[in-house]
Amino acid sequence: MPGTSTKDATEGARVDTSPVVSDEVKYSTCYMCACRCGIKVHLKDGAIRYIQGNRNHPVNKGVLCAKGSAGIMQHYSPARLTKPLKRVGERGAAEFQEIEWDEALDIAAEWLGAIRESDPRKLAFFTGRDQSQALTGWWASQFGTPNYAAHGGFCSVNMAAGGLYTIGGSFWEFGEPDWELSRYFLMFGMAEDHDSNPIKLGLARLKERSAKFVSVNPVRTGYSAIADEWIGITPGTDGLFVLALVHELLRAGKVDLDYLVRTTNASWLVIENSDGPDDGLFARDDHGDPLCWDAESEAPANALAAGVTPALKGRVTLPDGRSAVPSFQLLAERYLDARYAPETVAEQTGVSAETIKRIAAELAHAAFEQEVVLERPWTDWAGRRHETMVGRPVAMHAMRGISAHSNGFHTCRALHVLQVLLGSIDTPGGYRYKPPFPKPVPPTNRPAGHARDVKAGQPLPGPPLGFPLAPEDLLVEADGTPRRIDKAFSWEAPLAAHGMMHMVITNAWKGDPYPIDTLFLYMANMAWNSAMNTADTMSMLSDKDPDTGEYRIPRIIYSDAYFSETVAYADLVLPDTTYLERWDCISLLDRPICEAHGPADAIRQPVVQPDRDVRPFQDVLIALGARLGLPGLTNGDGGPKYPGGYPDYLVNHERLPGIGPLAGWRGTEGEHEGRGAPNPNQLNKYIENQCFWQHELEPEQRYYKHVNQAYLDFAVEMGFISTRAPITLQLYSEVLQKFRLAARGHGAARPPERDRKRVETYFDPLPIWYRPFEDEVNDEAAYPLHAVTQRPMAMYHSWGSQNAWLRQIHGFNKLFVSSALADEQGLENDDWVWITSRHNRVKAQIRRMEGVNSRTVWTWNAIGKRAGAWNLATDAPEATKGFLLNHLIDELLPARDGGYRYACSDPVTGQAAWYDLRVRIEKAAETEAGETEPRFPAVVPPPGLAAPPKTLRYGAGFRKRTGDGR
């Protein structure tokens, strides 16, 4: 809009409307949350003048959220660590001595070297909000320990695993709604930092196009506030709601049958052999291909063949005499049952039968009456040309709200089943995969860490995380004892694809299943907001064995850029840089930033140089690996393979021949995408292209990717998948059934007696709904309320609430209580209450609210802080009034038969079940008002951290006015 300069106008003398903004502009990638938007950073006089969104970037298209816009304060935070530290006091007291990097690396190398030469499993290496998992995971396998994971296990692994075991994709990094063509959008329980800017951009597009937006969420804030319809569901019942929708659609025959026979296993025959070893498995031919019943020839046929006419119902007898039935019939029989009828589930879900029926009718109406047809020819996997792309314009999205429950895996699967039945997976207007997804269902990598895989002084033969296909893939001893310290991939959590970081400290402290030597953590605030049962976790970290006087967890190494609560518990602190001082890589090998219309990756480049004695953690890890002589990190002569550190690795590391961390500008001249020799000029190419690379798919490749010949060919060429075979969506999961059969006593790998019933129950091959475990173990009368947290849009876990600007927006948190409940209990705004769970109690102030499920209380996550941490004043409201619900959450369930205590986690994936929490609230006595509880002794910032400024006049120095008379 902009117009002419006002230099000549009357007031021209009073205002310089055209000042020079900056001396230099550098592009990079944001790290103020996990969204990874492109940023354009303006520098003036060597300082950061302004950070804005990059208009050309695939993720954020120019916009930037509150967190990203507060990057300046994060970068200049007084909580930044300044030098390596060695503990000199007791653990938890935060008494440190500054040391040089050489000494720090010597210490780490000595500790870790000794472990590696004896038993590599004694290193537990867990990284938190790490965006370099492609490096850290590979480093762990080079070291030889299976005890590695990032924060996925306590975040949203149910969502990832539920999707990958069903459709070979999921939400966020894996796929997105078709914002441009969708007519109906159903969103469940979002954490607002997950894909935050793309979701907001997408919602705006939907609204512009008058598509209907329904938000299913116990709390009406943020996105839910602008929904056409808000459904304030009872926490933990989303799966039941979804299956009631499935019930309605099946009852009315509103499913996309053509889509089901062409792209799913709906027609595959399931063997019915009551207690036999093959019961529930797919009937297969001699080559192992699944069979269907060909209606035309009335005989079994290869279900993968083009041109068969498969039956979706009817029990048949196979030539070998076994009875079998199409999996779709099993699905229909299950969900047509009256227990999934809207009337049956209404009370439990808190959603009226009328609403459920109406939503089902609206879904069907959008999918089948508002079908999208694109005049866009494409060729399917069998080489058949289709003139149009037909779509079901119903899209869905969900994240932590449904996944952080002990029934989350099945709920996530149910949600994908619903989308598949509607025929909306990767069709116009529906859900769209983001390359490198879809992957085979599930992806083909298996976890390493079997007894045969772990050897002193040797790397693992593969990555520590993966996707088990069968009981044989579990990481357990012959007697079923877990082999990993977090018990991931054990019978307790067989499909723990992201590990179980939330269990590491408890298990290491107990020595269960075995003691470890060193706990090595990166960017994970495990002594505070990232742990369940925070108070006990802090004790475990500093607990000593009375017999020996030694810490039960002998050594703790921690890397963080800031003085977080966890720093106080480290023996050795490796100070990291801020996100504006480092190289980084948002890799296709890790959690990519692709869009549905094409793969993309990105880098961070140092925008400014550190002014402290700190080093990027990835540089440190690579240097440490070289000192330890890890094979992937050293040359034949023992010298470091990547002497240039992380940027050297980014360019020259090859995971497979021609495939490295970055996909763009490969080949010696930068002429290749995806595969190609390392290009010494690659990082410059990225910088020239504003620090990202993107490949645009051809229009014919953009939908039906799982069965689209042109797309599958491309994906093979790029190394995303290894074969051109179509990817069949798995409504019925044979993988789950294999675990169930093991629980019934079949096969060589079987669960120990203790776990049998649990595995048999929760490895149902079709989605089930069951009450969250905390509902089961708590007395409803004593703990009648659900308690959940949400992350405010302007904060990202504990980073946000130390930020000088963001903490003015959310300085401390209150407990939000529905007005109806507040009236029942005689509570007014700002009253202090005790929130009590079966495990602990917390004191907080309340705020009445209309838009919240009446049996649910909630608060903002991770705002409460330990006094003195993050270099905030000890009387900062974050410490005096801000609170964590974490104290109320027991990381273990009460003892069950036999006395064993399972983790408070999903029984399939091990996902931390944060939102299962049950509480009651009671008004605190008047004498108790004023401060939160529990509180902990204040920590004193380590040497090197200056007292924070009493005032900030940031930007004053940039002001160079003309004609303002000064």
Added chain:
Amino acid sequence: MTSLPANPPERRLGLVIDLDTCVGCQACVVNCKEWNTGGYPAPLSDIDPYAAEPSGAWLNRVHTFEAGDGAAGRTVHFPKSCLHCENAACVTVCPTGASYKRAEDGIVLVDETMCMGCGLCAWACPYGAREMDVLGGVMKKCTLCIDRIYNEHLPEEEREPACVATCPARARHFGDLADPESGVVKLVAERGGMDLMPERGYKPTNKYLPPRPRRDRTGTTGAPAALEAAAPEAGFLGWLDRALSR
């Protein structure tokens, strides 16, 4: 005490804010702070930024409140900054001439060299849109990013207020509300854009687009209230009998 322009400005630059899509994310609030603390009104000071009661000058704030009871109510995110009124009381009340309305585009500014921090303008503003910079002892306010919208050092597509450029929900629009052909005027007409407290007579330039009607009842999407059972007489999955081909 200070005069408004003798003739109404030919251009009336301002914002149109869409309450239907604002999710209350605070992006505009922080990006405004970030731009302006180093821009024309630099700095926007903060007091006790790491202590018990942090406070600072912000030129734009989002207020969140609920309207109506229970599930039928609404959560409203309401961004608010200077509305650049035609009858700007903050200008006429200014004893020094620091507060003024630009004749060429209607933007209300404070010339800090003339501001003595008396705070009268803040008292006069019916919208509470002025912010005292306690450290500077001067009044600060939204400048509509006067140092961006005409800035020849910025690429043309970036010459818009920081809050507009950064808004992830695309809820903020910038333009000339005096130009009947402008996008913002059309948007206001289409969506029933409203003045804030029109009865007070200050004639704000900025407009708010009200939330669109909810569609949470039968009849609002074209779908029936519930689905009919398919072919109940044909028995279980009776509707499934047509031939299907892979």
